[in-house]
Amino acid sequence: MNINGRHYRTIWEMRERQVAIIDQTRLPHEFEIIRLQTMADAANAIRTMQVRGAPCIGATAAYGVALAMAANPGDVALDHALKSLGATRPTAVNLHWALEEMKTAVSPLAPDARAEAAFKRAREICDEDVEICRSIGEHGLAIIEAIAAKKDGEAVQILTHCNAGWLATVDWGTALAPIYMAHDKGIAVHVWVDETRPRLQGAALTAFELGAHGVPHHVITDNAGGLLMREGRVDMAIVGTDRVASNGDVANKIGTYLKALAAHDNAVPFYVALPHTTIDWSLSKGEEIPIEERSEDEVLKVRGRTSLGTVQEVAIAAPESPAFNPGFDVTPARLVTGFITERGVTEASHEGLLRLYPERS
Amino acid sequence: MNINGRHYRTIWEMRERQVAIIDQTRLPHEFEIIRLQTMADAANAIRTMQVRGAPCIGATAAYGVALAMAANPGDVALDHALKSLGATRPTAVNLHWALEEMKTAVSPLAPDARAEAAFKRAREICDEDVEICRSIGEHGLAIIEAIAAKKDGEAVQILTHCNAGWLATVDWGTALAPIYMAHDKGIAVHVWVDETRPRLQGAALTAFELGAHGVPHHVITDNAGGLLMREGRVDMAIVGTDRVASNGDVANKIGTYLKALAAHDNAVPFYVALPHTTIDWSLSKGEEIPIEERSEDEVLKVRGRTSLGTVQEVAIAAPESPAFNPGFDVTPARLVTGFITERGVTEASHEGLLRLYPERS
Numbered sequence: 001m002n003i004n005g006r007h008y009r010t011i012w013e014m015r016e017r018q019v020a021i022i023d024q025t026r027l028p029h030e031f032e033i034i035r036l037q038t039m040a041d042a043a044n045a046i047r048t049m050q051v052r053g054a055p056c057i058g059a060t061a062a063y064g065v066a067l068a069m070a071a072n073p074g075d076v077a078l079d080h081a082l083k084s085l086g087a088t089r090p091t092a093v094n095l096h097w098a099l100e101e102m103k104t105a106v107s108p109l110a111p112d113a114r115a116e117a118a119f120k121r122a123r124e125i126c127d128e129d130v131e132i133c134r135s136i137g138e139h140g141l142a143i144i145e146a147i148a149a150k151k152d153g154e155a156v157q158i159l160t161h162c163n164a165g166w167l168a169t170v171d172w173g174t175a176l177a178p179i180y181m182a183h184d185k186g187i188a189v190h191v192w193v194d195e196t197r198p199r200l201q202g203a204a205l206t207a208f209e210l211g212a213h214g215v216p217h218h219v220i221t222d223n224a225g226g227l228l229m230r231e232g233r234v235d236m237a238i239v240g241t242d243r244v245a246s247n248g249d250v251a252n253k254i255g256t257y258l259k260a261l262a263a264h265d266n267a268v269p270f271y272v273a274l275p276h277t278t279i280d281w282s283l284s285k286g287e288e289i290p291i292e293e294r295s296e297d298e299v300l301k302v303r304g305r306t307s308l309g310t311v312q313e314v315a316i317a318a319p320e321s322p323a324f325n326p327g328f329d330v331t332p333a334r335l336v337t338g339f340i341t342e343r344g345v346t347e348a349s350h351e352g353l354l355r356l357y358p359e360r361s
Numbered sequence: 362m363n364i365n366g367r368h369y370r371t372i373w374e375m376r377e378r379q380v381a382i383i384d385q386t387r388l389p390h391e392f393e394i395i396r397l398q399t400m401a402d403a404a405n406a407i408r409t410m411q412v413r414g415a416p417c418i419g420a421t422a423a424y425g426v427a428l429a430m431a432a433n434p435g436d437v438a439l440d441h442a443l444k445s446l447g448a449t450r451p452t453a454v455n456l457h458w459a460l461e462e463m464k465t466a467v468s469p470l471a472p473d474a475r476a477e478a479a480f481k482r483a484r485e486i487c488d489e490d491v492e493i494c495r496s497i498g499e500h501g502l503a504i505i506e507a508i509a510a511k512k513d514g515e516a517v518q519i520l521t522h523c524n525a526g527w528l529a530t531v532d533w534g535t536a537l538a539p540i541y542m543a544h545d546k547g548i549a550v551h552v553w554v555d556e557t558r559p560r561l562q563g564a565a566l567t568a569f570e571l572g573a574h575g576v577p578h579h580v581i582t583d584n585a586g587g588l589l590m591r592e593g594r595v596d597m598a599i600v601g602t603d604r605v606a607s608n609g610d611v612a613n614k615i616g617t618y619l620k621a622l623a624a625h626d627n628a629v630p631f632y633v634a635l636p637h638t639t640i641d642w643s644l645s646k647g648e649e650i651p652i653e654e655r656s657e658d659e660v661l662k663v664r665g666r667t668s669l670g671t672v673q674e675v676a677i678a679a680p681e682s683p684a685f686n687p688g689f690d691v692t693p694a695r696l697v698t699g700f701i702t703e704r705g706v707t708e709a710s711h712e713g714l715l716r717l718y719p720e721r722s
Contacts, residue, residue: 027679028678028679028680192685193682195558195660195677195678196584197556197558197582197583197584198582200677200678203660203661203677203678203679203682204677204678204679207678207679207682208679208682210682211679211681211682217682217683218682218683218684218685219660219661219678219679219682219683219684219685220660220684220685220686221558221559221583221615221616221660221686222558222582222583222584222616223557223558223583223614223615223616223619223690224615224616224685224686224687224690225619226616226618226619226622226690227615227618227652227687227689227690227691228687230618230690230691253584254582254584254585254588255582255583255584255585255587257587257588257591257623258584258586258587258619258620258622258623259619261587261619261622261623261626262618262619262622265622291588299556299564299580299581299582300564300580301665302663302665302675302677303675303677304662304663304675304676304677305675305676305680306673306674306675306676307674312667312673312675313667313668314663314664314665314666314667314673314675315665315666315667316556316561316564316565316663316664316665317389317556317561317564317565317568317580318388318389318564318565318568318569318572318580319389319390319666320572321554321564321568321569321571321572321578321579321580322578322579322580323579323580323581324553324579324580324581324585325581325582325585326585326588326589328588329584329585329587329588329591330588330591
């Protein structure tokens with residue numbers, strides 16, 4: 001999507017087998033492009049969340065393998081790259097999907113053919129992701145249009161959590177793709193943006209994206225969505241996901257479950273937007289999804305802009321108090337109104353998923 | 362309760378008819394005691410939230426009247442004090458109750474008897490509040506003891522939201538009183554402290570209180586409680602309240618409703634601790650409770666300590682994005698396991714409240 005009128009993807013190739021990303025840890029305060037020169041750079045970018053969002057992580061991991069092959073196309077180096085990149089973020093299933101794709105594309109080849117093939121496959125993974133997100137956007141658009149038809153020109157009120165916009169993918173986004181399409185089509189939409197503590201991806205990234213594209217929105221604390229739903233001020237919720245179990249249980253950013261409960265309690269439709277790569281067919285239910293526990297510093301400290309425009313980290317809690325910081329929670333399928341995928345909309349159940357992906361039955 | 366082994370109340374008398382408070386706007390970053398020398402000092406402390414929490418506000422207002430009488434015990438000065446103090450936080454129920462009590466105690470007396478009587482009544486109001494909170498603590502303690510009996514020495518895991526501790530009252534607190542009593546009695550307890558955005562009363566005040574008194578706890582984001590409950594890591598939740606309607610619906614800090622939903626979904630007991638003064642018998646249901654909308658800056662900016670130890674405010678959201686900031690939400694009575702009051706524990710319903718307060722029927 002656009003920033004200041006210029007189109008960007010979240011990851012792209014530069015000259016001489018180097019890859020560029022937008023450093024998402026600096027948004028919205030600073031806009032900085034980082035050059036990934038080695039596999040270790042790519043792994044570090046994923047680990048430190050310079051890139052985040054399941055599809056964007058997958059694309060970066062794919063390029064990480066390509067960078068490894070450019071440096072050393074041997075079997076040991078390939079194995080090392082797959083292992084190192086695979087260990088960066090335990091909850092993201094796209095990461096492992098992308099690494100498996102890269103392994104399949106690269107490992108049968110003679111070493112001197114591997115680098116070129118790896119870059120080619122990484123490029124394809126990115127282009128495929130853009131097409132998938134565009135399709136998700138079109139299927140979700142139909143849902144927004146149906147709500148808009150009943151609102152007589154009043155804005156469709158949509159709540160989202162974390163960032164499942166174009167910054168979380170290669171372009172378009174998952175949860176935000178339908179919103180961008182509706183807005184571009186002239187349908188009045190307004191987005192309630194959960195700030196999404198601890199890392200504030202909503203306040204920082206989703207608000208940044210929506211603002212840059214001109215979509216009306218308000219940032220709210222993660223605490224506020226329940227009240228808004230009770231007051232009838234939310235027409236639908238759309239979120240992304242990091243991993244979906246084959247029964248339709250949804251792992252997503254911590255706090256998603258609370259919003260799904262509130263949506264259910266107030267009969268607000270709650271949709272989860274995802275590409276097929278986010279479905280983990282090997283898991284029978286959400287309880288099997290590993291939940292990443294992250295640093296307590298993410299809770300105890302907050303980064304922001306001072307009045308002088310510099311970026312500063314401040315400690316918010318009582319000095320001696322420890323924190324606990326689980327990164328994700330699991331929303332049971334019973335609370336999800338439907339999945340929006342690149343193949344269409346379906347109910348959150350094993351049967352629903354198989355209807356769209358019969359090749360998995 | 363204790364700070365570094367020394368006992369404090371939130372407000373106390375010093376020599377020569379002066380009053381001391383802890384400046385709660387500086388916690389947890391700085392611990393500073395402020396001397397209130399005049400009625401205007403007391404009014405300012407309430408207005409600027411150096412003291413907050415309904416019972417603590419009431420006690421400060423009572424001493425404000427006493428300070429006014431010490432300076433000038435005439436009728437005009439008394440009337441001026443009652444009006445000035447009454448205008449500081451117009452929505453605080455206890456403030457008006459305390460001023461009415463002071464007026465009744467002071468106005469019938471000859472001027473030269475008023476100062477002494479006013480200090481005496483202010484002292485009584487504080488002591489009565491401590492006794493009410495102690496009773497709440499004892500009734501809540503029985504609930505914690507019953508859970509502890511099934512845990513075989515493992516810590517009872519208690520989640521709380523916002524600050525309903527001793528800093529919000531004169532001593533003990535409401536929601537935290539049972540926790541302090543359990544801890545002091547040697548029952549193993551551990552508290553999950555919701556940070557409570559936007560003003561972070563959990564991370565700043567509740568964590569400070571618990572840490573200073575030695576109660577084990579972890580700060581968590583407001584998003585994390587649902588996961589913890591799903592994982593069986595919360596034995597009970599206790600929160601305070603700003604106003605309870607006569608049907609048992611509970612207004613409390615924004616986000617309380619989401620935790621009550623999660624507790625209900627996971628069969629975790631969800632208790633609300635309150636003194637009888639918080640029940641608004643004139644309201645038939647929660648929908649009638651007005652929800653205060655506060656400044657968007659509370660969402661868009663966060664205050665904390667820099668690494669140099671100074672206190673700094675930083676902007677967290679995308680620069681052009683607006684915010685929306687409702688201060689409270691309403692938790693329907695059906696999600697509340699019980700009320701813990703100074704008269705005992707009862708179910709969250711009109712019948713339950715009348716059982717404890719039959720004089721209201």
